[in-house]
Amino acid sequence: MSLWEYVSGRGQTLAFLTYQHASLAFQTVLVGTVVAVVIAVLVYRLPIGAALTLTSSRVALTIPTLALLALLIVPFGLGVVPSFIMLAFFAAMPVIGNAIVGLRSVPPSLIEAARGIGLPRWRVLLTVELPVAWPVILTGIRVSTQMIVGVAAIVAYVLGPGLGSLIFNGLARLGGANSLEMAITGTVLIVAIALVFDALLVLLGRLTIPRGLK
Numbered sequence: 001m002s003l004w005e006y007v008s009g010r011g012q013t014l015a016f017l018t019y020q021h022a023s024l025a026f027q028t029v030l031v032g033t034v035v036a037v038v039i040a041v042l043v044y045r046l047p048i049g050a051a052l053t054l055t056s057s058r059v060a061l062t063i064p065t066l067a068l069l070a071l072l073i074v075p076f077g078l079g080v081v082p083s084f085i086m087l088a089f090f091a092a093m094p095v096i097g098n099a100i101v102g103l104r105s106v107p108p109s110l111i112e113a114a115r116g117i118g119l120p121r122w123r124v125l126l127t128v129e130l131p132v133a134w135p136v137i138l139t140g141i142r143v144s145t146q147m148i149v150g151v152a153a154i155v156a157y158v159l160g161p162g163l164g165s166l167i168f169n170g171l172a173r174l175g176g177a178n179s180l181e182m183a184i185t186g187t188v189l190i191v192a193i194a195l196v197f198d199a200l201l202v203l204l205g206r207l208t209i210p211r212g213l214k
Helices: 003-008 011-043 047-060 065-078 079-106 106-117 123-156 162-173 181-208
Strands: none
Touching: 003 011, 003 181, 011 047, 011 079, 011 123, 011 162, 011 181, 047 079, 065 079, 065 123, 079 123, 106 123, 123 162, 123 181, 162 181
16 A cells, blocks of 8 residues: 555545644643743843853753653643643743743843833833744744654653653564554654644744844
């Protein structure tokens, strides 16, 4: 059976697995981004806290994904929950670093000008600091998204959703019927998801980043 025959004969299944994979990646990046920005807002004004958080986020990326999944199986079992927690954790790490760097790089003159017209600290954060830091934060989100779309294939190890099941099953049956087609199809669809997400984030940047900050 050719690759095209394999794909055309399993259109609905592949579409469902692609949706699962994209949905899981989107949701975990969204949750990870929110958590990362909140943490960055809490620590960026504290030199020691910011430095420790930056270092911790970089070190956390060295944790083996399979090892973390194995640890999460103990309290949460197999399936979606450990998959979601692991992916959201890794999704937050690149964004934390970029958010802290972006917020700390806001020119002090802008902050002083905002305070000079009577804006409270929370309004300075929302209307000045976060918008100025947004291009750097968005870069972190793009890096996080590309990483998570690929890493999400590993959650098939704990029976998580997505296209990883195609790759794992294909490699496990290598040499058997349709094994190569399964692995290739899963890989190509994951790459396609990554490209679509990146294009959407580029578009988001063009729509939300003022010309003066580009």
